[in-house]
Amino acid sequence: MSDKYGVVDAADFEKIREKPEFVKIEEALVNIGGGSVGGVKFKKSALKAAGWKHHELTTYASKLDDAIKAFSKIRDALNTDIDDSDALMKKLG
Numbered sequence: 001m002s003d004k005y006g007v008v009d010a011a012d013f014e015k016i017r018e019k020p021e022f023v024k025i026e027e028a029l030v031n032i033g034g035g036s037v038g039g040v041k042f043k044k045s046a047l048k049a050a051g052w053k054h055h056e057l058t059t060y061a062s063k064l065d066d067a068i069k070a071f072s073k074i075r076d077a078l079n080t081d082i083d084d085s086d087a088l089m090k091k092l093g
Contacts, residue, residue, distance in 0.1 A: 003079040008071040013061040022060065022071045028078055032085050042085055049092035050074045 005025055012020035026043055033042025044056060050070040060067035077091040 003075075005075045005078055008068055008075060010064055010068065013059075013064055013067055021075070022067070025071055025074055025078065029074070032083060032088060034085075046074060046088060046092060049089055 005028070006021045008021045008025070011017075012022050029043035029046050030039035033039035033046075047070055050073040052066060052070040054063050054066065060071075073092060074088075077088055080091070082088045082091055
């Protein structure tokens with residue numbers, strides 16, 4: 001079985017490219033959270049549960065190690081075919 005989401009690395013946050021892995025993960029979180037405002041709120045909660053402890057206006061590139069750790073934790077959970085918000089939060093918690 002191949003992973004749905006690839007490895008999140010420093011280049012994702014430092015260079016502009018088509019669609020870095022962290023953006024795919026963010027989109028998945030918004031969708032799992034129900035889309036729209038609720039989905040964005042869920043994305044923020046999931047990032048926090050995964051270890052992102054910075055203000056929402058803090059760029060990922062400015063806290064690179066924390067961003068990689070948080071997105072990698074979420075990636076690992078998503079690659080186990082979790083597609084339910086409660087199950088994902090439990091896995092991250």
